[in-house]
Amino acid sequence: MLHFGLVGCGSIAQQRAQALAASPAARLRAVHDADPARASAFAQQFHVEAAPTLDALLARPDIDAVVVSTPPDSHAPIAIAALNAGKHVLCEKPLARTPDEARHILDAAARAGRTLATGFNFRFYPSVAKARELFQSGAIGPLDHIRASCGYRIDPASGWLHDASITGGGALQDNGIHLIDTVLHFLGDASETHGHATEIHGHTTSSLHHWPGCEENGFLLLRNAQGRVATLQASWTEWAGYHFRVELHGALGLIRFTCFPMLTELITAQGRQRFYHPHANLMEKLKSYRWIVVQSFLREFEEFARLVAGQPSLIATGHDGWRAVHAAAAARGRA
Numbered sequence: 518m519l520h521f522g523l524v525g526c527g528s529i530a531q532q533r534a535q536a537l538a539a540s541p542a543a544r545l546r547a548v549h550d551a552d553p554a555r556a557s558a559f560a561q562q563f564h565v566e567a568a569p570t571l572d573a574l575l576a577r578p579d580i581d582a583v584v585v586s587t588p589p590d591s592h593a594p595i596a597i598a599a600l601n602a603g604k605h606v607l608c609e610k611p612l613a614r615t616p617d618e619a620r621h622i623l624d625a626a627a628r629a630g631r632t633l634a635t636g637f638n639f640r641f642y643p644s645v646a647k648a649r650e651l652f653q654s655g656a657i658g659p660l661d662h663i664r665a666s667c668g669y670r671i672d673p674a675s676g677w678l679h680d681a682s683i684t685g686g687g688a689l690q691d692n693g694i695h696l697i698d699t700v701l702h703f704l705g706d707a708s709e710t711h712g713h714a715t716e717i718h719g720h721t722t723s724s725l726h727h728w729p730g731c732e733e734n735g736f737l738l739l740r741n742a743q744g745r746v747a748t749l750q751a752s753w754t755e756w757a758g759y760h761f762r763v764e765l766h767g768a769l770g771l772i773r774f775t776c777f778p779m780l781t782e783l784i785t786a787q788g789r790q791r792f793y794h795p796h797a798n799l800m801e802k803l804k805s806y807r808w809i810v811v812q813s814f815l816r817e818f819e820e821f822a823r824l825v826a827g828q829p830s831l832i833a834t835g836h837d838g839w840r841a842v843h844a845a846a847a848a849r850g851r852a
Contacts, residue, residue: 519543519581520545520579520580520582522545522547522582522604523537523549523586524548524549524585525550525585525586526549526550526558526586530584532807532811534548536811536818537563539815540818542819542822543818543822546566546579547567547580548565548566549568549569549571549574550567571595571598575599576602580604581825582604582605582607582632582821582825583595583599583604583605584609588683589611589614589685590614590682590683592611592613593619600622605632605633606622606626606631606632606633607821608622608633608634610637610695611685611694611841611845612835612842613842614683614684614685614686614690616839616842616843616846618842622839626835632824632825634821634832634835635841636817637694637699637833637838637841638814640699640702640813641812641813642779643779643781644776644779644780645774647794648772656772657765657770657772657783658767659767659768660703660765661745661746661766663703663746663747663763664747664748665699665747665748665749666760667695667696667761668754670754670756670758671688671754678691679726679753680728681730682730686730686845688753689721689732689735689848692751693751694841696751696761697749698837700749700763701739701837703763705745714840714844716739717847718737718847719736719737719738719850720848721735733752734750734754736748736749762775769785771783777801779793779801797812817832
Protein backbone atom coordinates (compact mmCIF):
# COMPACT_ATOMS: atom_id res chain seq x y z
CA MET A 518 0.00 0.00 0.00
CA LEU A 519 1.20 3.50 -0.87
CA HIS A 520 0.94 6.24 1.73
CA PHE A 521 0.13 9.67 0.31
CA GLY A 522 0.55 13.29 1.16
CA LEU A 523 -1.79 15.74 -0.56
CA VAL A 524 -0.81 19.32 -1.43
CA GLY A 525 -3.68 21.71 -2.10
CA CYS A 526 -7.01 21.30 -0.31
CA GLY A 527 -9.51 22.59 -2.87
CA SER A 528 -12.53 20.92 -4.48
CA ILE A 529 -10.62 18.34 -6.54
CA ALA A 530 -8.63 17.44 -3.44
CA GLN A 531 -11.90 16.63 -1.68
CA GLN A 532 -12.65 14.01 -4.32
CA ARG A 533 -9.06 12.75 -4.22
CA ALA A 534 -9.32 12.29 -0.45
CA GLN A 535 -12.64 10.47 -0.77
CA ALA A 536 -11.03 8.06 -3.22
CA LEU A 537 -8.02 7.55 -0.96
CA ALA A 538 -10.33 6.81 1.97
CA ALA A 539 -11.92 3.99 -0.04
CA SER A 540 -8.84 2.68 -1.83
CA PRO A 541 -7.26 -0.68 -0.97
CA ALA A 542 -4.09 0.43 -2.77
CA ALA A 543 -3.45 3.79 -1.10
CA ARG A 544 -3.91 5.72 2.11
CA LEU A 545 -3.87 9.45 2.88
CA ARG A 546 -1.52 10.41 5.72
CA ALA A 547 -1.17 14.19 5.70
CA VAL A 548 -2.17 17.32 3.80
CA HIS A 549 -0.79 20.79 3.24
CA ASP A 550 -2.32 23.96 1.86
CA ALA A 551 -1.13 27.55 1.56
CA ASP A 552 -4.12 28.44 3.76
CA PRO A 553 -3.47 26.81 7.16
CA ALA A 554 -7.11 27.10 8.22
CA ARG A 555 -8.30 25.27 5.11
CA ALA A 556 -5.66 22.58 5.60
CA SER A 557 -6.68 22.13 9.23
CA ALA A 558 -10.39 21.79 8.36
CA PHE A 559 -9.58 19.38 5.54
CA ALA A 560 -7.36 17.27 7.81
CA GLN A 561 -10.07 17.07 10.47
CA GLN A 562 -12.65 16.03 7.88
CA PHE A 563 -10.53 13.11 6.67
CA HIS A 564 -8.89 12.26 10.01
CA VAL A 565 -5.33 12.93 8.91
CA GLU A 566 -2.63 15.42 9.92
CA ALA A 567 -2.09 18.91 8.51
CA ALA A 568 1.56 19.70 7.77
CA PRO A 569 2.42 23.35 8.52
CA THR A 570 4.76 23.63 5.51
CA LEU A 571 5.46 21.81 2.28
CA ASP A 572 8.92 20.92 3.57
CA ALA A 573 7.37 19.40 6.69
CA LEU A 574 5.08 17.22 4.60
CA LEU A 575 7.91 16.12 2.30
CA ALA A 576 10.15 15.28 5.26
CA ARG A 577 7.70 12.73 6.63
CA PRO A 578 9.09 9.18 6.35
CA ASP A 579 5.57 7.71 6.37
CA ILE A 580 4.74 9.33 3.00
CA ASP A 581 5.67 7.48 -0.18
CA ALA A 582 3.93 9.66 -2.75
CA VAL A 583 2.41 13.12 -3.16
CA VAL A 584 -0.71 14.26 -4.99
CA VAL A 585 -0.24 17.78 -6.36
CA SER A 586 -3.70 19.35 -6.37
CA THR A 587 -2.95 23.06 -6.64
CA PRO A 588 -3.41 25.63 -9.43
CA PRO A 589 -1.15 24.91 -12.43
CA ASP A 590 1.34 27.71 -11.79
CA SER A 591 2.60 25.85 -8.72
CA HIS A 592 2.67 22.34 -10.20
CA ALA A 593 6.31 22.47 -11.30
CA PRO A 594 7.91 23.78 -8.08
CA ILE A 595 5.84 21.48 -5.84
CA ALA A 596 6.28 18.38 -8.00
CA ILE A 597 10.03 18.97 -8.36
CA ALA A 598 10.41 19.50 -4.61
CA ALA A 599 8.51 16.28 -3.93
CA LEU A 600 10.58 14.30 -6.43
CA ASN A 601 13.81 15.72 -5.01
CA ALA A 602 12.61 14.58 -1.58
CA GLY A 603 12.31 11.02 -2.91
CA LYS A 604 8.53 10.93 -3.26
CA HIS A 605 6.56 9.59 -6.18
CA VAL A 606 4.21 12.20 -7.69
CA LEU A 607 0.69 12.14 -9.12
CA CYS A 608 0.06 15.64 -10.48
CA GLU A 609 -3.33 16.98 -11.50
CA LYS A 610 -3.80 18.13 -15.07
CA PRO A 611 -2.38 20.04 -16.78
CA LEU A 612 1.04 18.79 -15.74
CA ALA A 613 2.40 22.32 -16.17
CA ARG A 614 1.71 25.63 -17.89
CA THR A 615 4.26 25.11 -20.66
CA PRO A 616 6.17 22.25 -22.29
CA ASP A 617 9.41 23.56 -20.76
CA GLU A 618 7.93 23.51 -17.24
CA ALA A 619 6.64 20.00 -17.83
CA ARG A 620 10.05 18.90 -19.11
CA HIS A 621 11.70 20.19 -15.93
CA ILE A 622 9.36 17.96 -13.90
CA LEU A 623 10.18 14.94 -16.09
CA ASP A 624 13.89 15.62 -15.69
CA ALA A 625 13.52 15.80 -11.90
CA ALA A 626 11.70 12.45 -11.87
CA ALA A 627 14.45 10.87 -13.97
CA ARG A 628 17.19 12.22 -11.70
CA ALA A 629 15.39 11.05 -8.57
CA GLY A 630 14.41 7.67 -10.00
CA ARG A 631 10.84 8.29 -8.85
CA THR A 632 7.50 7.71 -10.59
CA LEU A 633 5.66 10.66 -12.14
CA ALA A 634 2.06 10.39 -13.34
CA THR A 635 -0.50 12.89 -14.66
CA GLY A 636 -4.11 13.02 -13.44
CA PHE A 637 -5.94 12.23 -16.68
CA ASN A 638 -8.75 10.36 -14.94
CA PHE A 639 -11.01 10.38 -18.03
CA ARG A 640 -9.09 7.26 -19.04
CA PHE A 641 -11.03 5.44 -16.32
CA TYR A 642 -14.56 6.64 -17.10
CA PRO A 643 -16.86 3.73 -18.01
CA SER A 644 -17.57 4.89 -21.56
CA VAL A 645 -13.85 5.37 -22.29
CA ALA A 646 -12.91 2.03 -20.72
CA LYS A 647 -15.53 0.22 -22.84
CA ALA A 648 -14.30 1.97 -25.97
CA ARG A 649 -10.75 0.85 -25.17
CA GLU A 650 -11.97 -2.75 -24.70
CA LEU A 651 -13.77 -2.71 -28.06
CA PHE A 652 -10.86 -1.01 -29.81
CA GLN A 653 -8.28 -3.46 -28.46
CA SER A 654 -10.50 -6.40 -29.45
CA GLY A 655 -10.20 -5.34 -33.10
CA ALA A 656 -13.89 -4.52 -33.38
CA ILE A 657 -13.27 -1.76 -35.94
CA GLY A 658 -10.06 -3.09 -37.45
CA PRO A 659 -7.02 -0.85 -37.96
CA LEU A 660 -7.51 2.76 -36.89
CA ASP A 661 -7.72 5.33 -39.68
CA HIS A 662 -8.60 8.57 -37.90
CA ILE A 663 -10.10 10.13 -34.77
CA ARG A 664 -12.62 12.95 -34.56
CA ALA A 665 -13.16 14.56 -31.15
CA SER A 666 -14.65 17.60 -29.44
CA CYS A 667 -15.49 18.86 -25.99
CA GLY A 668 -16.89 22.04 -24.57
CA TYR A 669 -18.94 23.97 -22.08
CA ARG A 670 -19.90 27.59 -21.52
CA ILE A 671 -17.39 29.11 -19.12
CA ASP A 672 -18.54 31.35 -16.28
CA PRO A 673 -16.76 34.72 -16.54
CA ALA A 674 -16.58 34.69 -12.72
CA SER A 675 -14.58 31.44 -12.72
CA GLY A 676 -11.58 32.99 -10.99
CA TRP A 677 -8.08 32.01 -12.06
CA LEU A 678 -9.32 29.56 -14.71
CA HIS A 679 -8.98 32.25 -17.38
CA ASP A 680 -5.76 33.78 -16.00
CA ALA A 681 -3.06 32.61 -18.40
CA SER A 682 -0.30 33.41 -15.91
CA ILE A 683 -1.76 30.66 -13.70
CA THR A 684 -3.12 28.16 -16.23
CA GLY A 685 -0.85 28.65 -19.25
CA GLY A 686 -3.78 28.92 -21.65
CA GLY A 687 -7.50 28.60 -22.19
CA ALA A 688 -9.89 25.87 -23.32
CA LEU A 689 -7.14 23.58 -24.60
CA GLN A 690 -5.39 23.79 -21.24
CA ASP A 691 -8.62 23.33 -19.25
CA ASN A 692 -11.24 20.84 -20.48
CA GLY A 693 -9.32 20.34 -23.70
CA ILE A 694 -6.27 18.84 -22.02
CA HIS A 695 -8.35 15.76 -21.11
CA LEU A 696 -9.51 15.50 -24.71
CA ILE A 697 -5.95 15.79 -26.02
CA ASP A 698 -4.77 12.99 -23.75
CA THR A 699 -7.73 10.79 -24.67
CA VAL A 700 -7.09 11.28 -28.38
CA LEU A 701 -3.35 10.64 -28.06
CA HIS A 702 -4.05 7.59 -25.90
CA PHE A 703 -6.01 5.99 -28.75
CA LEU A 704 -3.87 7.45 -31.54
CA GLY A 705 -0.85 5.71 -30.04
CA ASP A 706 2.49 7.17 -29.09
CA ALA A 707 3.65 8.61 -32.36
CA SER A 708 7.34 8.38 -31.59
CA GLU A 709 9.20 7.78 -28.37
CA THR A 710 12.14 9.54 -30.02
CA HIS A 711 10.28 12.80 -30.48
CA GLY A 712 7.61 12.13 -27.84
CA HIS A 713 4.71 13.73 -29.69
CA ALA A 714 2.68 13.50 -32.86
CA THR A 715 4.80 13.68 -36.00
CA GLU A 716 2.79 16.68 -37.16
CA ILE A 717 0.76 19.14 -35.08
CA HIS A 718 -1.17 22.01 -36.59
CA GLY A 719 -3.47 24.25 -34.59
CA HIS A 720 -5.52 27.42 -34.47
CA THR A 721 -7.34 29.29 -31.74
CA THR A 722 -10.13 31.88 -31.54
CA SER A 723 -11.24 34.25 -28.78
CA SER A 724 -14.14 36.38 -29.95
CA LEU A 725 -16.26 36.61 -26.78
CA HIS A 726 -14.27 37.45 -23.64
CA HIS A 727 -10.81 38.25 -25.08
CA TRP A 728 -8.94 37.06 -22.00
CA PRO A 729 -5.20 37.56 -22.71
CA GLY A 730 -3.45 34.31 -23.54
CA CYS A 731 -6.61 32.20 -23.08
CA GLU A 732 -8.17 30.75 -26.20
CA GLU A 733 -11.93 30.29 -26.04
CA ASN A 734 -11.79 27.72 -28.83
CA GLY A 735 -8.80 25.61 -29.77
CA PHE A 736 -8.44 23.37 -32.82
CA LEU A 737 -5.80 20.70 -33.42
CA LEU A 738 -4.88 18.49 -36.35
CA LEU A 739 -2.50 15.65 -35.44
CA ARG A 740 -0.77 12.99 -37.53
CA ASN A 741 1.46 10.29 -36.12
CA ALA A 742 4.33 8.34 -37.69
CA GLN A 743 1.97 5.58 -38.84
CA GLY A 744 -0.17 8.09 -40.76
CA ARG A 745 -3.14 8.04 -38.38
CA VAL A 746 -4.86 11.40 -38.17
CA ALA A 747 -6.87 13.09 -35.42
CA THR A 748 -8.87 16.30 -35.33
CA LEU A 749 -10.15 17.87 -32.14
CA GLN A 750 -11.77 21.02 -30.80
CA ALA A 751 -12.01 22.28 -27.23
CA SER A 752 -14.46 25.08 -26.48
CA TRP A 753 -15.39 27.51 -23.73
CA THR A 754 -18.35 28.82 -25.76
CA GLU A 755 -20.45 25.69 -26.11
CA TRP A 756 -23.93 27.22 -26.16
CA ALA A 757 -25.72 23.85 -26.25
CA GLY A 758 -24.18 22.76 -22.92
CA TYR A 759 -21.41 20.44 -21.77
CA HIS A 760 -20.26 17.67 -24.05
CA PHE A 761 -17.26 15.35 -24.49
CA ARG A 762 -17.35 13.19 -27.61
CA VAL A 763 -14.73 11.03 -29.34
CA GLU A 764 -15.11 8.94 -32.50
CA LEU A 765 -12.60 6.25 -33.47
CA HIS A 766 -12.89 5.49 -37.18
CA GLY A 767 -11.41 2.21 -38.36
CA ALA A 768 -11.35 0.13 -41.51
CA LEU A 769 -14.31 -1.95 -40.28
CA GLY A 770 -16.42 0.50 -38.32
CA LEU A 771 -16.74 3.24 -35.74
CA ILE A 772 -16.52 3.44 -31.95
CA ARG A 773 -18.14 6.55 -30.47
CA PHE A 774 -18.11 7.46 -26.78
CA THR A 775 -19.36 10.36 -24.70
CA CYS A 776 -19.48 11.65 -21.16
CA PHE A 777 -21.58 13.00 -19.54
CA PRO A 778 -23.85 10.98 -19.91
CA MET A 779 -21.76 7.84 -20.30
CA LEU A 780 -22.46 6.12 -23.62
CA THR A 781 -20.36 3.89 -25.87
CA GLU A 782 -21.45 2.86 -29.37
CA LEU A 783 -20.06 0.35 -31.84
CA ILE A 784 -21.20 0.83 -35.43
CA THR A 785 -20.19 -1.62 -38.16
CA ALA A 786 -21.67 -3.14 -41.31
CA GLN A 787 -23.38 -5.67 -39.01
CA GLY A 788 -25.32 -2.94 -37.17
CA ARG A 789 -25.16 -0.74 -34.10
CA GLN A 790 -24.57 -1.67 -30.47
CA ARG A 791 -25.07 0.75 -27.59
CA PHE A 792 -23.56 0.38 -24.12
CA TYR A 793 -25.39 2.69 -21.69
CA HIS A 794 -23.45 2.13 -18.40
CA PRO A 795 -26.68 2.37 -16.38
CA HIS A 796 -25.10 2.24 -12.91
CA ALA A 797 -22.76 5.13 -13.64
CA ASN A 798 -25.51 7.22 -15.21
CA LEU A 799 -27.89 6.50 -12.32
CA MET A 800 -25.29 7.48 -9.72
CA GLU A 801 -24.54 10.62 -11.68
CA LYS A 802 -28.21 11.60 -11.39
CA LEU A 803 -28.40 10.68 -7.70
CA LYS A 804 -25.03 12.02 -6.52
CA SER A 805 -23.83 14.27 -9.37
CA TYR A 806 -20.93 13.72 -11.73
CA ARG A 807 -18.56 13.89 -8.74
CA TRP A 808 -19.46 10.29 -7.88
CA ILE A 809 -18.03 9.14 -11.19
CA VAL A 810 -14.95 11.32 -10.69
CA VAL A 811 -14.26 9.67 -7.32
CA GLN A 812 -14.68 6.21 -8.87
CA SER A 813 -12.21 7.14 -11.62
CA PHE A 814 -9.75 8.38 -8.99
CA LEU A 815 -10.07 5.05 -7.18
CA ARG A 816 -9.03 3.23 -10.34
CA GLU A 817 -6.30 5.79 -11.00
CA PHE A 818 -4.72 5.19 -7.59
CA GLU A 819 -4.72 1.45 -8.31
CA GLU A 820 -2.98 2.04 -11.63
CA PHE A 821 -0.55 4.46 -9.99
CA ALA A 822 0.46 1.74 -7.54
CA ARG A 823 1.03 -0.62 -10.47
CA LEU A 824 3.22 1.97 -12.19
CA VAL A 825 5.28 2.48 -9.03
CA ALA A 826 5.71 -1.30 -8.78
CA GLY A 827 7.01 -1.43 -12.35
CA GLN A 828 3.96 -3.24 -13.66
CA PRO A 829 1.98 -2.43 -16.83
CA SER A 830 -0.40 0.42 -16.08
CA LEU A 831 -3.10 2.42 -17.84
CA ILE A 832 -2.36 5.60 -15.90
CA ALA A 833 -1.10 8.65 -17.79
CA THR A 834 2.62 9.04 -17.23
CA GLY A 835 4.61 12.23 -16.88
CA HIS A 836 5.51 11.86 -20.54
CA ASP A 837 1.81 11.75 -21.40
CA GLY A 838 1.31 14.93 -19.38
CA TRP A 839 4.13 16.65 -21.23
CA ARG A 840 2.93 15.73 -24.71
CA ALA A 841 -0.60 16.97 -23.97
CA VAL A 842 0.77 20.33 -22.85
CA HIS A 843 3.04 20.37 -25.90
CA ALA A 844 0.10 19.81 -28.25
CA ALA A 845 -1.94 22.57 -26.58
CA ALA A 846 0.99 24.96 -26.81
CA ALA A 847 1.48 24.10 -30.49
CA ALA A 848 -2.04 25.35 -31.25
CA ARG A 849 -1.03 28.70 -29.74
CA GLY A 850 2.26 28.73 -31.63
CA ARG A 851 4.26 28.35 -28.40
CA ALA A 852 5.58 24.78 -28.62
